[in-house]
Amino acid sequence: MDTPTASLLARSSTRSPAWDPRWDALFGLPRLSEAERQALALLLRSRAVAVGESVFRRGQASLQLVAVLEGAVGLGVATQGQAFHLERNIHGPAWLDISSAWAGGMFVQDAQALQTATVLELPLDGLRQLLGRCPDLCERMMCALAHAVQSLTGTTHDLMAKDAQKRLATWLLSRRSEASGGDVALKERKRELAAQLAITPETLSRLLRSLMSAGLIEVKGYSIKLLNLGALQSLAHD
Amino acid sequence: MDTPTASLLARSSTRSPAWDPRWDALFGLPRLSEAERQALALLLRSRAVAVGESVFRRGQASLQLVAVLEGAVGLGVATQGQAFHLERNIHGPAWLDISSAWAGGMFVQDAQALQTATVLELPLDGLRQLLGRCPDLCERMMCALAHAVQSLTGTTHDLMAKDAQKRLATWLLSRRSEASGGDVALKERKRELAAQLAITPETLSRLLRSLMSAGLIEVKGYSIKLLNLGALQSLAHD
DNA sequence: CGAACCCTTGATACGCTTCAACAAGAGTGG
DNA sequence: CCACTCTTGTTGAAGCGTATCAAGGGTTCG
Secondary structure, X not given: OOHHHHXXXXXXXXXXXXXXXXXHHHHOOOOOOHHHHHHHHHHOEEEEEOOOOXXXXXXXXXXXXXXXXXXXXXXXXXXXXXXXXXXXXXXXXXXXXXXXXXXXXXXXXXXXXXXXXXXXXXXXXXXXXXHHHOHHXXXXXHHHHHHHHHHHHXXXXXXXXXXXXXHHHHHHHHHHHHOOOOEEEOOOOHHHHHXXXXXXXXXXXXXXXXXXXXXXXXXXXXXXXXXXXXXXXXXXXX | OOHHHHHXXXXXOOOOOOOOOHHHHXXXXXXXXXXXXXXXXXXXXXXEEOOOOEEEOOOOEOOEEEEEEEOXXXXXXXXXXXXXXXXXXXXOOEEEEOOOOOOOOEOOOEEEEOXXXXXXXXXXXXXXXHHHHOHHHHXXXXXXXXXXXXXXXXXXXXXXXXOHHHHHHHHHHHHHHHOOOOEEEOOOOHHHHHHXXXXXXXXXXXXXXXXXXXXXXXXXXXXXXXXXXXXXXXXXXX
């Protein structure tokens, strides 16, 4: 069911290709030129991934950039046995791994589909040639990598300096600003959110309850209403 | 006292410029071509920074890439007051910030000299034009950014999945492999190492003692001898 | 010599995890 | 329809890991 839109993005349809806003999530604004879009479309391959299936494994050779077009993929490491320690949720459309192919050519994490997902792969050797011809594209990739660095820097800072409550407040506020509205709809299981915050599901449950009884939020299943933004911000702010 | 070598790197001396190995730390191997080196030398500016002095501040406009040539600079955030929460030590030669200029143009961290340092700045507008002409340099920058992503990914993983003892063991082993030898010489104060491991100096002291009484290491002031690599590796390994 | 650091050591407190039990849906098959 | 199981989230009690606070020792330096 995802394939029609996926293939729309993958191959440039012959006439009047409706602009797919998912390009923007990957390459930023302003929009790619039509020439750039078509050149990329010639390179990339997309594939569907079923729930629980592996997208790539740690140690595997990484010869392409990987993005999630639709669905959700979890990044983490598979510890001994089959347990999978989830560390990060990537919700399409977004880059899943732009760094491994450039640096060393080996994945350092495992990726596993949390929902049925459409994954896009962009071979590095083709991309490299394309970048040589398109300085504009080159700069976009640079920016994408830089944003990844900034995002990870923020994550590291939060882990080092904030306790679980602060991290939760930070996360709630960052999700609110994405879809501007009074409340946040969870797109993931609570245990996945907990993993992303580096806490246990039990602690997350307790934190949500404590924030709720403090009157800062209102939790109803997978929908959280933020009642007191100011208080949340002062909580989140170091 | 650092200035002669710094200026050697900054301006291309007219004849037989001895290759400065510090370029390799920034741009990787294989070596830059002479043309690339000279083009970069025309762009960059270097400056000396005294101990405790700020290199850049959070929120400031970031229009250039920043590297540490010599000395050490700490990355972190200045909390209210004058306290400085250290998060990362950058020991020259190494990049200090390659992402801020590309992404948003604003520093997200503070940087403060921990030792007398020589700092190198590479304005982005000039670099951008240079990258348009040199695909090779462009790829090097891409790799540098990608390595930053990988390094931060590793840090994040360690913070999420390992306890303090595991992080310390990981750090000891990673430092050993840099300068191949039986023992590790600390280039920083122990409190700075503690900050980098996201623990307090007290906990670091206790951990070192416990590893020492377990016979895994031998601590003598600022020099740590690794006595049992296998045991350390099994500790560090998730 | 005292002052300022840095590191260490001990006692205590707190945050979070772990383990175990339980409740509430969702899917399944009789 | 019911009983059954599987999954997910919740709640409580106990325990571990690390922070915090306070005190003391070793250097270096004026």
